[in-house]
Amino acid sequence: MAGGAKSEAAEAKRAKYIAKVRKAYRDGELTCAQADALRAAGVNLDRFQPNKAGVNDLATKRPDLAAEWHPTKNGDLEPSAILAGSHRKFWWRHWCDKTQSWNEWEAAAASRAKGAGCPHCARSSEARIGRQGKIVRCIETGEVYRSCSAAARAVELKNAVSIRRVLLGKQKTAGGLHWVYVDGSGKAGKSE
Numbered sequence: 665m666a667g668g669a670k671s672e673a674a675e676a677k678r679a680k681y682i683a684k685v686r687k688a689y690r691d692g693e694l695t696c697a698q699a700d701a702l703r704a705a706g707v708n709l710d711r712f713q714p715n716k717a718g719v720n721d722l723a724t725k726r727p728d729l730a731a732e733w734h735p736t737k738n739g740d741l742e743p744s745a746i747l748a749g750s751h752r753k754f755w756w757r758h759w760c761d762k763t764q765s766w767n768e769w770e771a772a773a774a775s776r777a778k779g780a781g782c783p784h785c786a787r788s789s790e791a792r793i794g795r796q797g798k799i800v801r802c803i804e805t806g807e808v809y810r811s812c813s814a815a816a817r818a819v820e821l822k823n824a825v826s827i828r829r830v831l832l833g834k835q836k837t838a839g840g841l842h843w844v845y846v847d848g849s850g851k852a853g854k855s856e
């Protein structure tokens with residue numbers, strides 16, 4: 665009898681552990697090697713959404729948010745290694761027009777995907793667009809420009825049309841480079 669109770673407790677413990685690792689998997693917190701080891705141990709992970717690099721990772725799905733990925737505070741993690749909808753908290757950084765400084769903050773990727781931005785910026789993205797929607801950043805170089813035209817001049821484009829098209833999501837690159845509004849919002853592009 666005592667043995668039965670003991671194995672019941674062990675089973676409950678294992679169920680709890682499996683629920684935990686499945687959540688970690690769903691949230692994109694496991695490396696491929698960790699997931700493989702769990703599968704080898706008999707944990708069924710495959711009905712949960714895997715983190716597929718190039719498909720559903722943050723860098724692929726939300727390059728605008730990936731551009732605000734904190735360069736040092738997320739350890740070795742890169743936006744390409746985490747699930748775009750991850751509920752895990754990460755560090756972000758952007759040039760904040762409101763405070764005129766680099767702001768860094770912690771937030772879940774999932775809440776950022778829903779529109780949560782820098783805590784210093786206005787809650788309303790509409791208000792943000794009005795104030796700072798013109799400031800753009802080149803993802804590759806990290807350079808920030810006060811307008812599309814200034815950016816176009818700096819990278820020796822004839823005009824800012826192609827950069828605006830990138831910000832609108834109509835083309836991928838301008839001058840071979842990727843561009844985002846500094847507030848990181850893809851919606852900012854649509855309002856122009």
Ligand SMILES: [Zn+2]
Nearest residue numbers: 760782784785
């Ligand atoms: Zn800000």
